[in-house]
Amino acid sequence: MSKVIKSDDEWRAELSSEEYEITRRAATEQAFTGEYCETKTPGKYLCRCCGEPLFDSRTKYDSGSGWPSFYEPINSDVVDTKEDRTMFMLRTEVLCSKCDAHLGHVFPDGPEPTGLRFCMNSASLKLDPTEPSE
Numbered sequence: 651m652s653k654v655i656k657s658d659d660e661w662r663a664e665l666s667s668e669e670y671e672i673t674r675r676a677a678t679e680q681a682f683t684g685e686y687c688e689t690k691t692p693g694k695y696l697c698r699c700c701g702e703p704l705f706d707s708r709t710k711y712d713s714g715s716g717w718p719s720f721y722e723p724i725n726s727d728v729v730d731t732k733e734d735r736t737m738f739m740l741r742t743e744v745l746c747s748k749c750d751a752h753l754g755h756v757f758p759d760g761p762e763p764t765g766l767r768f769c770m771n772s773a774s775l776k777l778d779p780t781e782p783s784e
């Protein structure tokens with residue numbers, strides 16, 4: 651996979667200030683405020699920054715957390731994970747493999763079949779409802 655690498659100024663020009671803060675500076679949107687928190691529309695969720703398909707709507711579930719939640723990415727290569735010790739917690743950060751966008755975190759309290767909860771920021775994703783769910 652070829653990496654998408656852009657300067658902070660380039661990202662800032664392409665993204666809204668909220669999208670920039672979340673995807674490029676690892677901010678977190680307020681719970682229950684994101685565009686895709688309750689969305690059940692079939693489709694693929696693309697990276698807001700580079701357009702790479704990251705999650706399928708079929709793996710989205712209602713976690714009650716206030717953020718869009720998925721039990722797995724489209725495949726294991728599309729996301730990277732990184733230890734995150736900020737906010738006085740040990741968490742696992744999830745990033746887009748292609749452009750290093752901050753997407754959210756993954757927690758070990760998800761449903762079957764993976765037991766994982768990919769807790770994502772709506773601002774890091776873009777739903778493509780035309781993309782058929784596989």
Ligand code: FE
Nearest residue numbers: 697700746749
């Ligand atoms: Fe990306």
